[in-house]
Amino acid sequence: EPEVTQTPSHQVTQMGQEVILRCVPISNHLYFYWYRQILGQKVEFLVSFYNNEISEKSEIFDDQFSVERPDGSNFTLKIRSTKLEDSAMYFCASSGGARGYTFGSGTRLTVV
Amino acid sequence: GENVEQHPSTLSVQEGDSAVIKCTYSDSASNYFPWYKQELGKRPQLIIDIRSNVGEKKDQRIAVTLNKTAKHFSLHITETQPEDSAVYFCAASIGGGNKLTFGTGTQLKVEL
Numbered sequence: 001e002p003e004v005t006q007t008p009s010h011q012v013t014q015m016g017q018e019v020i021l022r023c024v025p026i027s028n029h030l031y032f033y034w035y036r037q038i039l040g041q042k043v044e045f046l047v048s049f050y051n052n053e054i055s056e057k058s059e060i061f062d063d064q065f066s067v068e069r070p071d072g073s074n075f076t077l078k079i080r081s082t083k084l085e086d087s088a089m090y091f092c093a094s095s096g097g098a099r100g101y102t103f104g105s106g107t108r109l110t111v112v
Numbered sequence: 113g114e115n116v117e118q119h120p121s122t123l124s125v126q127e128g129d130s131a132v133i134k135c136t137y138s139d140s141a142s143n144y145f146p147w148y149k150q151e152l153g154k155r156p157q158l159i160i161d162i163r164s165n166v167g168e169k170k171d172q173r174i175a176v177t178l179n180k181t182a183k184h185f186s187l188h189i190t191e192t193q194p195e196d197s198a199v200y201f202c203a204a205s206i207g208g209g210n211k212l213t214f215g216t217g218t219q220l221k222v223e224l
Contacts, residue, residue: 031209043201043203045212048209105155
């Protein structure tokens with residue numbers, strides 16, 4: 001069964017540093033997403049991406065966040081200047097539109 | 113925007129009993145309602161989903177019901193087993209590649 005893969009599985013970074021989280025969506029999917037889950041809380045939508053541009057973003061997705069699809073396979077989330085409150089599990093997901101969403105295994109980001 | 117409420121936040125049942133988790137949504141345009149099971153530190157795993165053109169869907173011990181008029185949907189697990197213990201999230205989407213809005217989660221504990 002096709003999978004969404006994410007790297008790294010765990011990232012520890014100093015406050016104020018930039019991090020890039022990487023995702024390889026399912027190859028024939030057209031829609032890509034980033035979600036965030038703070039420990040013990042619900043999964044929160046950050047951003048959706050379609051046709052090489054952001055289609056929707058939440059209020060969480062402020063100027064410190066950006067997404068890119070630098071080539072035909074990767075989908076990245078960049079956090080420019082990390083804050084303690086950015087510590088969370090970040091999930092990438094992709095969908096084919098009419099079909100369900102597939103989530104990656106997540107990147108646990110710890111900001112110290 | 114869409115708002116999804118989920119109840120209860122915790123649910124403890126005896127092995128073999130049934131468990132019911134309920135969600136309500138606010139956006140009448142929502143037409144896709146998946147349920148996810150999340151084990152500690154893992155990704156959300158889709159267990160069942162329903163679209164707004166049907167009222168009920170069943171897959172072995174799991175069923176989902178949808179009441180579009182009342183804007184609520186429920187997950188039913190029968191003959192619960194210890195391995196059903198996890199956090200369950202409902203979600204809603206207007207489909208077509210749009211984001212999922214998640215409920216706050218239900219910690220299900222199946223006791224021997």
